[in-house]
Amino acid sequence: MKNLLEIEGLTGGYNPNRPVLHDVSFNVNRGEIVGLIGLNGAGKSTTIKHVLGLLEPMKGQVKIDGKGFHENREDYRKNLAFIPETPMLYDELTLWEHMQVTAMAYGVKEADLDKRSGLLLKEFRMEKMRDWFPSQFSKGMRQKVMIMCAFLIEPPLYIVDEPFVGLDPIGIQSFLEMIVNLKEQGAGILMSTHILSTAERYCDRFVILHDGKVVLEGTMNEMRSRINRPDATLDEIYILATRGEI
Numbered sequence: 001m002k003n004l005l006e007i008e009g010l011t012g013g014y015n016p017n018r019p020v021l022h023d024v025s026f027n028v029n030r031g032e033i034v035g036l037i038g039l040n041g042a043g044k045s046t047t048i049k050h051v052l053g054l055l056e057p058m059k060g061q062v063k064i065d066g067k068g069f070h071e072n073r074e075d076y077r078k079n080l081a082f083i084p085e086t087p088m089l090y091d092e093l094t095l096w097e098h099m100q101v102t103a104m105a106y107g108v109k110e111a112d113l114d115k116r117s118g119l120l121l122k123e124f125r126m127e128k129m130r131d132w133f134p135s136q137f138s139k140g141m142r143q144k145v146m147i148m149c150a151f152l153i154e155p156p157l158y159i160v161d162e163p164f165v166g167l168d169p170i171g172i173q174s175f176l177e178m179i180v181n182l183k184e185q186g187a188g189i190l191m192s193t194h195i196l197s198t199a200e201r202y203c204d205r206f207v208i209l210h211d212g213k214v215v216l217e218g219t220m221n222e223m224r225s226r227i228n229r230p231d232a233t234l235d236e237i238y239i240l241a242t243r244g245e246i
């Protein structure tokens with residue numbers, strides 16, 4: 001079966017004379033959570049922008065379900081939900097209207113919207129805020145709106161950039177339980193984060209980026225045996241990788 005997300009030989013970035021990513025290749029399969037790990041400036045967000053179709057590869061390709069962004073933009077976009085690090089909300093729409101607009105844009109049926117939104121509002125303890133406007137939300141509540149809108153779509157692929165920033169511990173727990181649930185139902189999740197202890201517990205595989213290159217990838221055990229450190233934690237592996245000691 002095709003990989004859900006396939007990145008192959010991707011060289012890219014913002015300026016053709018100065019690529020940020022160099023020959024990056026990795027996959028995300030159905031039913032797995034992949035952690036995208038790297039220091040500030042390593043190229044995680046740039047990789048994500050390429051996956052979203054916001055940046056054009058200089059070399060190589062990005063495919064979702066076997067298709068590139070330009071083959072059918074509409075289908076490509078409908079295959080994924082993106083949870084950004086910084087929430088982007090419409091000031092003039094309430095929480096409920098954000099959910100309605102998202103459902104409309106992604107063709108979620110009204111019955112599904114009602115059912116899924118009810119569960120999500122409860123899970124994220126946002127029922128009381130259903131008719132609030134973004135100006136009334138705390139930072140974590142804004143993040144929750146983005147998360148709930150992404151989960152509402154139930155696409156095959158989720159791209160998540162630093163989901164834990166701003167969420168309270170219960171919000172983090174709800175988020176993690178939900179992505180595990182989605183994974184068990186066959187979704188693929190690419191999650192960029194600096195919270196390595198959580199990543200180690202929840203991700204099935206890792207891609208460690210450093211200076212725009214993949215320096216190490218695999219499951220914890222695969223990475224441990226690659227570097228000959230059978231007991232290494234993700235923190236230790238990450239530090240070795242980013243010091244160029246691998």
Ligand SMILES: Nc1ncnc2c1ncn2[C@@H]1O[C@H](COP(=O)(O)OP(=O)(O)OP(=O)(O)O)[C@@H](O)[C@H]1O
Nearest residue numbers: 013014015020038039040041042043044045046047
């Ligand atoms: N809009 C932009 N225009 C030009 N260069 C950029 C732009 N955004 C990021 N860069 C550069 O691309 C490189 C990779 O940045 P990127 O944002 O992908 O890193 P990151 O791994 O997501 O970092 P962080 O953990 O800080 O979010 C950096 O050198 C950065 O300066």
